[in-house]
Amino acid sequence: MHTKTQNRSKQTRVWLIISVLAVVVAEAAFTTMVVRSRGLFEYIGLDYRGSRAAGEVILEHGLGAAYDLQLLEESQRRLFDRYVIESGSYRLPFGVVPAPYPPPFTLAFVPSTWLPPVPGYLVWTLFHAVVLAVYQLRLARAFGVSKPGWLIAAVVLSFPAFINLIMGQISIWLVVFFGEAVIAFDRNQRFRAGVWLGLLVFKPQVLVLFVPALVLARRWRLLLGMVVSVAVLIVPTLVFAGDWIAGFIEGILSAAGSSGTIMNIFPSSMTNWRAFGLNASRLYSPPVVWGIALTAMIATGIAGLSCSIGLRTTDRHRTGFAWLGLAAATCAFTWHAHVHQLLLLVPPLYAVLGALPRLKDAVALSLFGSSAIFVVAASTLSIGEAHDILGMTMLACLVAVTTVCVLGLHSVGKLQVPPTHDVPT
Numbered sequence: 001m002h003t004k005t006q007n008r009s010k011q012t013r014v015w016l017i018i019s020v021l022a023v024v025v026a027e028a029a030f031t032t033m034v035v036r037s038r039g040l041f042e043y044i045g046l047d048y049r050g051s052r053a054a055g056e057v058i059l060e061h062g063l064g065a066a067y068d069l070q071l072l073e074e075s076q077r078r079l080f081d082r083y084v085i086e087s088g089s090y091r092l093p094f095g096v097v098p099a100p101y102p103p104p105f106t107l108a109f110v111p112s113t114w115l116p117p118v119p120g121y122l123v124w125t126l127f128h129a130v131v132l133a134v135y136q137l138r139l140a141r142a143f144g145v146s147k148p149g150w151l152i153a154a155v156v157l158s159f160p161a162f163i164n165l166i167m168g169q170i171s172i173w174l175v176v177f178f179g180e181a182v183i184a185f186d187r188n189q190r191f192r193a194g195v196w197l198g199l200l201v202f203k204p205q206v207l208v209l210f211v212p213a214l215v216l217a218r219r220w221r222l223l224l225g226m227v228v229s230v231a232v233l234i235v236p237t238l239v240f241a242g243d244w245i246a247g248f249i250e251g252i253l254s255a256a257g258s259s260g261t262i263m264n265i266f267p268s269s270m271t272n273w274r275a276f277g278l279n280a281s282r283l284y285s286p287p288v289v290w291g292i293a294l295t296a297m298i299a300t301g302i303a304g305l306s307c308s309i310g311l312r313t314t315d316r317h318r319t320g321f322a323w324l325g326l327a328a329a330t331c332a333f334t335w336h337a338h339v340h341q342l343l344l345l346v347p348p349l350y351a352v353l354g355a356l357p358r359l360k361d362a363v364a365l366s367l368f369g370s371s372a373i374f375v376v377a378a379s380t381l382s383i384g385e386a387h388d389i390l391g392m393t394m395l396a397c398l399v400a401v402t403t404v405c406v407l408g409l410h411s412v413g414k415l416q417v418p419p420t421h422d423v424p425t
Helices: 002-038 046-061 063-067 069-083 105-113 117-143 149-157 159-167 172-186 190-202 210-216 220-241 244-254 273-280 286-311 316-333 339-355 357-380 383-411
Strands: none
Touching: 002 149, 002 357, 046 063, 046 069, 046 105, 046 117, 046 159, 063 069, 063 105, 063 220, 063 244, 069 117, 105 117, 117 149, 117 159, 117 172, 117 339, 149 159, 149 357, 159 339, 159 357, 159 383, 172 190, 172 316, 172 339, 190 220, 210 220, 210 286, 210 316, 220 244, 273 286, 273 383, 286 316, 286 383, 316 339, 316 383, 339 357, 339 383, 357 383
């Protein structure tokens, strides 16, 4: 029996090594191909283009200018005209990339202007890759995940992280802020958990189920921490630069339609039921499809909220499944959820793997597989079609994860998991 276990372990390690090498080569080849054929700041570096422009206009005109599409267009047009290859195949037409984040988070874009565009993008990308890799060491230590090397590599190379990095997104901070909240909650530091969870307001759509779930769980100290956190962040900006509100709200409303109206929305490539409705409507009757999508969206929201039962306990294993189910349901339910938002699942995933370590290698291989599927689809079809395919694949995975977590939390009074010991940080 021991020999069979060792053989399985060696086979798994071989597959992990092959997966790492294959994904690294495939992602590097894909990125090189796109840059050579289409240039920079059109698809590769698209979101960095918006962030850099926001930083430039903030320096010149103040916080409220980050939501002025005309000012953003002037800055972004210069990057687009200089670095995008006009004859590139499948080139996206120019469109203004907004900065849909409330201040003071937009101030984080100012440092992106300190270097020339290309070195600035490279430093921005490398910095976020390092943050994602290093922070996972903290998660592994906090939740007792031993030898996390393969898992760290799998997360960094996964499709959500890959897209975040090459496009210059900032969803890496979902991992850090939510990770600190989950760690604090695990240590019974409710108010501190709320303070960290409040920082997720930089992408307010991820809180759409979190707040009502915490109300259902009667976690009042945590909710108080969130209120204090948001107030400390937002109130000073209202006092000194209150003109940002109108532009921020206008930007949110312009993206609220089912098809979106501004650049980089691309709703059909999201991981939610909105994307399902858009994609399925191409093949079937739109009224029927949207009826199904709305019903599924409501069911997913209810399933996510039902995970609040796991947040009423101090059992770290149940709370891990509760946070994971809530995060997965959020990414499927919320109206705006691109694939990089799935990084929200990383902290509770570590909490669950601390309880079920045998799943670690299988999870790592699945994450490698997400990138492999995207690169193959993008190479054989088109990048847009690959995004749509992976978005729907991720939606199916989110529904599956939510379902497993809900069934686990509600089918038995207590999850049967092997005991683990707290690991000090």
